[in-house]
Amino acid sequence: MNIAIVGATGNVGRKTIEVLEQKNISIDNLYLLASSKSVGKRILYKGKELEVIDLTSFDFSKVKVAFFAAGGEISEKFALRAADKCLVIDNSSKFRMDPDVPLIVPQVNSDALKNTKKNIIANPNCSTAQLVIALKPLHDLFVIKRIVVSTYQSVSGGGKAPMDELIEQTKKVLNGQKVKSKNFTKQIAFNAIPHIDIFSEDGYTKEELKMTNETKKILDENINLTATCVRLPISVSHSESVNIQFKQNFSLKQIRDALNNFEGCKVVDERSDGGYSTPIEAEGKNETFISRIREDKTIENGLNLWIVSDNLLRGAALNSVEIAETLIKNNFYGK
Numbered sequence: 001m002n003i004a005i006v007g008a009t010g011n012v013g014r015k016t017i018e019v020l021e022q023k024n025i026s027i028d029n030l031y032l033l034a035s036s037k038s039v040g041k042r043i044l045y046k047g048k049e050l051e052v053i054d055l056t057s058f059d060f061s062k063v064k065v066a067f068f069a070a071g072g073e074i075s076e077k078f079a080l081r082a083a084d085k086c087l088v089i090d091n092s093s094k095f096r097m098d099p100d101v102p103l104i105v106p107q108v109n110s111d112a113l114k115n116t117k118k119n120i121i122a123n124p125n126c127s128t129a130q131l132v133i134a135l136k137p138l139h140d141l142f143v144i145k146r147i148v149v150s151t152y153q154s155v156s157g158g159g160k161a162p163m164d165e166l167i168e169q170t171k172k173v174l175n176g177q178k179v180k181s182k183n184f185t186k187q188i189a190f191n192a193i194p195h196i197d198i199f200s201e202d203g204y205t206k207e208e209l210k211m212t213n214e215t216k217k218i219l220d221e222n223i224n225l226t227a228t229c230v231r232l233p234i235s236v237s238h239s240e241s242v243n244i245q246f247k248q249n250f251s252l253k254q255i256r257d258a259l260n261n262f263e264g265c266k267v268v269d270e271r272s273d274g275g276y277s278t279p280i281e282a283e284g285k286n287e288t289f290i291s292r293i294r295e296d297k298t299i300e301n302g303l304n305l306w307i308v309s310d311n312l313l314r315g316a317a318l319n320s321v322e323i324a325e326t327l328i329k330n331n332f333y334g335k
Contacts, residue, residue, distance in 0.1 A: 001027060001328075002063040004086075006055055006078065007070025008032035009041060011160050012091055015317035016067050017045055023321055025328065033058055034070070060085035065327070067320050068092065071159075083119035087327070089320050096122040096214060103217050105129055106322045107263045108136045113326065121323055125207070126315025127151045127229065127238055128214040130288045133314070134307050135219060135244075137262040138255065142246035142301070147225040149211065150241045153196060154234040154279060157311050158183060166233055184231065193231040205229060237279030238311040246301040252293060255303065259290050264314070269293045282308045286318055 007013040033055040042049040060082040068075050068090040075092040095101040102112040103122045155162040162183040169179045169189035179187045197206035208227040215225050259265045266287040268277045276291035288309040296302030
């Protein structure tokens with residue numbers, strides 16, 4: 001099978017290459033696509049150097065699956081064109097809420113893959129992906145009524161430039177130099193910015209609305225969710241403080257057992273110093289880690305969780321490749 005990666009030189013594109021190396025997917029030819037400024041660069045894949053080629057002139061009929069990891073503008077311009085020739089798995093937000101495009105986390109809603117009218121499958125927002133994989137086994141057992149989530153997101157969620165700027169700003173602050181932000185609304189070094197993406201008229205940011213709308217589409221339209229999304233000076237991995245109200249009673253043992261037995265989840269919850277997961281431990285790992293599991297005694301059937309995951313893996317590259325694995329397993333490559 002032939003596969004293409006659009007945006008192969010970016011954070012998510014490179015992670016997709018790494019995940020494909022680790023997975024047991026038989027690939028005859030892997031085409032690495034990017035803009036003209038990256039053409040000619042070489043990227044290592046399974047011991048061989050592959051040359052990056054120009055996206056604009058690529059013939060997508062050469063491949064069965066194309067991963068898009070280059071942002072919404074590129075997906076808007078090229079994804080539909082590619083979908084005429086192959087199946088597209090898109091990491092951008094462009095098609096997520098399109099009713100004719102399934103929004104997929106394979107462990108949660110792989111049945112929705114049947115709805116591929118446009119030959120495009122959307123990958124959810126990175127914060128949504130790690131959230132719903134922890135929510136799914138709990139919702140199946142106790143039915144979620146309401147969620148309040150605060151996210152603490154790494155700068156890699158914004159791409160390579162914000163990662164580079166975090167390092168640059170940190171050096172300047174430590175050296176007593178003045179900092180001027182390029183990719184952030186305020187200084188990110190040694191700071192916390194409660195603003196990711198643009199503001200809507202009701203005061204929520206687009207990132208917060210993505211979490212609400214995508215959770216409903218993936219998991220259950222009847223779930224009420226409110227979010228506050230914060231950018232932190234962390235390179236990789238997103239964290240979430242999650243408060244859940246269920247319709248049914250539960251025990252903490254039932255919660256832990258359900259999470260431990262669900263594919264993709266790992267409970268790290270010891271009530272002692274260091275008995276929880278942090279972004280550093282999650283980086284480079286495929287699992288979504290759940291800690292600080294405790295009852296919220298202020299509301300009926302309330303639960304608090306701390307969820308941490310590598311946003312470049314679970315929230316992007318890993319989830320995309322797992323979508324492809326599910327399709328291959330079912331011998332389905334779109335229309």
